[in-house]
Amino acid sequence: DTGVSQDPRHKITKRGQNVTFRCDPISEHNRLYWYRQTLGQGPEFLTYFQNEAQLEKSRLLSDRFSAERPKGSFSTLEIQRTEQGDSAMYLCASSLTGTSGPYEQYFGPGTRLTVT
Amino acid sequence: LAKTTQPISMDSYEGQEVNITCSHNNIATNDYITWYQQFPSQGPRFIIQGYKTKVTNEVASLFIPADRKSSTLSLPRVSLSDTAVYYCLVGRMDSSYKLIFGSGTRLLVRP
Numbered sequence: 144d145t146g147v148s149q150d151p152r153h154k155i156t157k158r159g160q161n162v163t164f165r166c167d168p169i170s171e172h173n174r175l176y177w178y179r180q181t182l183g184q185g186p187e188f189l190t191y192f193q194n195e196a197q198l199e200k201s202r203l204l205s206d207r208f209s210a211e212r213p214k215g216s217f218s219t220l221e222i223q224r225t226e227q228g229d230s231a232m233y234l235c236a237s238s239l240t241g242t243s244g245p246y247e248q249y250f251g252p253g254t255r256l257t258v259t
Numbered sequence: 260l261a262k263t264t265q266p267i268s269m270d271s272y273e274g275q276e277v278n279i280t281c282s283h284n285n286i287a288t289n290d291y292i293t294w295y296q297q298f299p300s301q302g303p304r305f306i307i308q309g310y311k312t313k314v315t316n317e318v319a320s321l322f323i324p325a326d327r328k329s330s331t332l333s334l335p336r337v338s339l340s341d342t343a344v345y346y347c348l349v350g351r352m353d354s355s356y357k358l359i360f361g362s363g364t365r366l367l368v369r370p
Contacts, residue, residue: 145302176357185346185360186303199355234302238356246293246348246356250302 145169147251149235155257156225163221164254168237175218176248177210178234179203186234192218193240225258232256263347268365277334279364281347284328292323292330295346297363303346307332334366342368 146169156162168175173194178186189208190200194215204210207225212218222229232255236248264282271277283292291310295303307314309321309330320333334341344363350356 145304147302174356178358183362185344185363186358188357188359191355191357199357236302236358246291246308246350246358247305248356248358250304253300253302255300 145249145251147235147237147249149233149251149254151254152252153255153257155259158225158227158258160225161221161223162225162256163219164233164235164256166218166220166235166237166251168217168235169239169249170216172237172239172249173215174238174240174248175212176236176238177218177220178236180232180234180253181230189220222256225256227258230256230258263349263361265345265347265361265364267362268367270367270369271337272369273338274336277337277341277366277368279332279334279345279347279366280329281332282329283347283349286327286349290327290349292321292327293348293350293358294319294321294332295348295358295360297344297346303358303360306345337366337368339368339370342366 148167150165176191177189180186192212207223210220232253234253236250238248293308294306297303307319307321314321322331346363
């Protein structure tokens with residue numbers, strides 16, 4: 144257990160439905176990242192927050208995706224009008240700037256999304 | 260960000276030392292080398308990070324030659340529980356520190 148939690152762990156939805164995932168990072172961590180991972184591939188960066196500010200979004204993040212981190216604590220990732228291509232594991236990670244390991248991120252267990 | 264190349268898969272036996280080499284010919288002066296481990300149905304886990312020469316922690320060692328165009332992750336005396344995917348990442352200390360993963364190396368440790 145890394146201290147990063149994600150909810151739900153699994154989600155099955157029908158195409159066209161909206162889904163929302165939640166990530167609770169390690170409490171003192173100011174950075175929060177979202178990644179997506181499909182079978183057999185490494186995780187792909189989607190977006191990141193420093194505190195409550197969303198500072199970078201990948202081109203993978205289409206208009207149907209939105210992420211928030213109100214108050215710089217937990218974060219939500221919403222996918223509207225889901226498509227079968229959205230089926231993947233969605234991973235959240237957090238880190239703390241100013242530490243000796245700038246690339247040391249702590250990942251949650253992920254939310255596995257299946258769109259039918 | 261420098262592209263990395265690492266073997267798709269490796270096999271080993273319990274108790275052996277495993278060395279996974281990663282090529283990153285286009286590494287930039289400010290780039291760091293980081294390795295992550297991932298078990299099935301779990302998020303990746305940070306193993307080790309280095310800039311040059313050798314870094315060692317309680318889990319692994321990272322060897323980086325002087326030209327930094329490659330690096331080798333060394334796992335001493337592997338056990339069955341070390342069966343996982345290992346990712347080599349290269350990135351600079353920019354403002355985001357986002358991780359760019361390749362496909363990784365699937366290590367299978369046999370009894």
